[in-house]
Amino acid sequence: MTSTFRPLPSLAEARAERVPGLRLQQLRRATLEAREAFVAGGPVAAVATCDLITFPYPTQFAFSGAALSPAPYVMMTNRMQVVQFMEDGERRTLLFNPSDYERGYAAPFYRSLRERYGNFVSDKVMSTRHGSVQSHLAALGLTPEDVDYLAFDHLHIQDVRGWLGGDGTSAYFPRAKLLVQRAEWEGARNLHPMQEVWYVPNGTAGVPEDRVILLDGDVWLGPGAAILSTPGHTLGNMSLAVATDREVFVVSENGVATESYTPLQSGIPGVRSFAEHMGLEVVLNGNTREHSLDQYSSMVVEKLFAGPSMVEGAYVNFHPSSLLTTSILAPGLSPTVVLPAPNFGDVRPSATARRAA
Structure with a gap:
């Protein structure tokens, strides 16, 4: 399998600006141009x-200290997207954030x-377990052989050895390759003390090495599917666009x-003020703030690229990979709005994988 990914237009040039304020101005214009081209390219085949x-997550980190609550933790629900797109006439399957949370406890x-x-x-x-990567794929009628690509928005709390093999561990996915920003991969292998936790x-x-595809910026995977380079939270943070x-x-x-992108619409005490x-x-x-100015700019890129929700027009169509979740353990920290999760089309097995079998 060879990939024929191409860059999204305009964004790389805007990111080359060295002055953060000017870079943000240029990114605003470039994002709208890239979005227009992306939408014109047609829809994705399917997403589930x-x-x-x-799981719990410190309240002080969730909204950068803005949320006012005695609860030490918010609750968040980690979610995986199964994305199918066309590449070279073949339907490809990408798992975005297939967290192996049993291994993640070792962080x-x-x-x-x-x-x-x-x-x-x-x-x-x-914590509440809703299902594993394996069980969800089985429910969708997919086998490990059907998966072409894996990707994570960043590598916090991730152990990819169970999926790809490594250190004596056999690979669960026999064909899949990891899509990861070069900066994230190199950083995860050479951690700074402030990152290690x-x-x-x-x-x-x-x-x-042949199971890893290193990316340097935005990547248009195929019609309706792209990876946006959104550094800041980590050096190689990236986002899924569908x-x-x-x-x-x-x-x-x-x-x-979702309200992290429209904080003036937030009902969580403290966030709006x-x-x-x-x-x-x-x-x-x-939680890490590796580059806060870049993260802010990246969130503006995400906000403009997503556009308004079709369901709640006052909010941006952004969907957290780890979604703030209502819980009695976190008083005053319930989301103001929860948009319908990304789902579209029919996920189905890969003809390529079936031929290979």
């Missing part, structure tokens, strides 16, 4: 959204959380809720 696990932040609260509270009270130790170790015949969805973890006081049009998911 699958809930994986609901120092969540390992210490489990040590503090114990397995019972961690597994039965503070969010990464699974050796989570990429031993993965064969076009249907009616709208564009954008998915990442730059924001924890914080945005008004600081003059912000977006509110960052701020």
Whole structure:
């Protein structure tokens, strides 16, 4: 399998501007041009959204300290998108954020959380498992052989060895290649001390080089499917963009809720007043803040590329990969609005995989 990906227009040139304020101005114009071309390219073949696990996340990070609540944690639901698009006349299958959450517990932040609260509270009270990557694929009628590509918005809490092989682990997906920004891959393999708490130790170790496709910026995968380079939350953060015949969805973890992109519409105590006081049009998911100016600009790119929701026009059609979720454990921290998850078309098995079998 060879890929014929191409860049989205205009965005790379805008990102080349060195002055952050000027770069943001240029990105606003470039994003609208790229979106127009993307939509004109036609819709994606299919996309399905699958809930994986609901888990705790520090309130102070979720809205960059803006949310006012005594609860130390918000609850978020990690979700996977199964995207099918046409490439060289063949239907390809991409899994976006196929989190192997059992392996993800090894990340120092969540390992210490489990040590503090114990397995019972961690597994039965503070988290809810909705399904695994394997069970969701089976429910959609797909086998591991059907999957062509894997991608994550970033590699926090991810261990890809179970999917791709590495360090003596056999690969669950025999054909899939990982799409990852070069900066994210190199950074995850050479962690700074301030990054380590969010990464699974050796989570990429031993993965064969031929299972990894390194990206340098935005990538147009095929009609209706693209990867946007959205650095800031991490150096190689990226977002999924999917076009249907009616709208564009954008998915990442730059924001924890749709209202992160329209904070003046937020009913969460503190968020609106914080945005008004600081003059912000977006509110960052701020646990690492590797490059806050870039993350802010990336969220503006996501906001403009997605456009308004067809369901709730006052909100942006942004869908967090880890969605703020209502919980009695997090008073005052329920999302103001939850948009219908990205779903379109019919996911079906790959003819390429069937021929190979």
